[in-house]
Amino acid sequence: MAGRIAAVSIVEAVASDLRLRIFSGELPSAHALTETDVATSYEVARPTAKAAIEKLVAEGLLVRGVHKTARVADLGPESVRDIYLARAYLESEVLRRLAAARTVPAGAVQANQDIAALATGAPLDVVEPDMRFHTSLIDAVGNERISRMYGSLVAEVRLCMSRVQSLHLLDTTLIQAEHQKLLQLIEAGRGEEAAQLLDQHLGRARERLVAAMGGEPGPEADLPSDLVAG
Amino acid sequence: MAGRIAAVSIVEAVASDLRLRIFSGELPSAHALTETDVATSYEVARPTAKAAIEKLVAEGLLVRGVHKTARVADLGPESVRDIYLARAYLESEVLRRLAAARTVPAGAVQANQDIAALATGAPLDVVEPDMRFHTSLIDAVGNERISRMYGSLVAEVRLCMSRVQSLHLLDTTLIQAEHQKLLQLIEAGRGEEAAQLLDQHLGRARERLVAAMGGEPGPEADLPSDLVAG
DNA sequence: ACCACTCGATTGTCTAACAAGTACACATGT
């Protein structure tokens, strides 16, 4: 047995546990995940393991070609840029919309309070409430498709995070303060400013991740923020 | 046998053909797709049919609960609004970016010429080149994630289209003209105007679809365009 | 040193089967 799993569907349970093991770093980048290995370690049949693997492949956490064994995805700097740009696309529009309705999601407030509460703790603990903050904003518009899309991006972000040990470059206090400012801008109905702040917020996180992965700093033109501002 | 299928992977081939049959309207909304039915009609094993069905469920073309037979998704007006809003989120940001780089995708130009060429033909033929136009714009930014997300939205849009017989409410000439205007705005670097025009373009298509499905017109506040403009 | 080839490992697919759950019809009780 390779971990405790919950019970809804077996393939879902296996996939869920594999997900956690990938996020925790137990399964490193490019680690091979054979169907039979998964099957034996979870004591399930091979088709079940196959289905779980294919689920994670669809989520982008694993990659595999035809007739080749699945491996934990190895995201390079360009993937990180793609992911954060996609995040910015979705989330900036969401902020405009929330600001228009003056809707401050309770979940986001709670998440940011959680960040403040652990401001002196381990730097890696900030990842979960940070994701919860952003996801709460997205979910607040009540658009199932957008939530699903954002969810898949969050999964890839968490994958990146688990690859970067040097997460002490995360400035918890700054993150918390910017989140607070975002909430204030939403409440004040200043959507455009919120969108711009978010671009900076995500842009900084992105460039730190890219730098930690050995990538070279990207052109600022990648972000449409300057255009939006102009 | 229920249709000709190509050969890459059997499940992919089956899924692909089912997709076409759904888009063509051969499989109507809420039509039940039993695993054994699919298996026998394509002469494949049940696990293969199962995998194909699960693939389409993941794409949102089919829906199914646990232990219940899969059915062709029945999208209501609120789903249409969600889909078109998500499209607008992604595509408007893409337009800003393309305009910033003055990049006019060749594929989009070609697609719009195709629309002009069949301006006098059957109204339903406009769907394919129209989708190709928008997809070309998305793909032009070279962001794999965004292209994938948009692809899933396009699939759902095509599903909607196949449900609405009265597609003569599509004004081919107007569509073609607006596309042309979008390309011109991109070439001129006027991203903000392009984004606004796109909002109108998609908003009108959306409201016509919603009306054709018997839904009531939605609040214009659904679109963030007014905020962007303000 | 380089290339072809064989072999083990792995995946794709199938057949067969059983367990578990759902849905609908039927029977029962009030």
Add this chain to the structure above:
DNA sequence: ACATGTGTACTTGTTAGACAATCGAGTGGT
């Protein structure tokens, strides 16, 4: 008559075992 319980057929979830096709690596020949 209506609500409730039962049961049966159908469908899905999962497993086991098997075979062909394919990939990767190591082996051997030139």
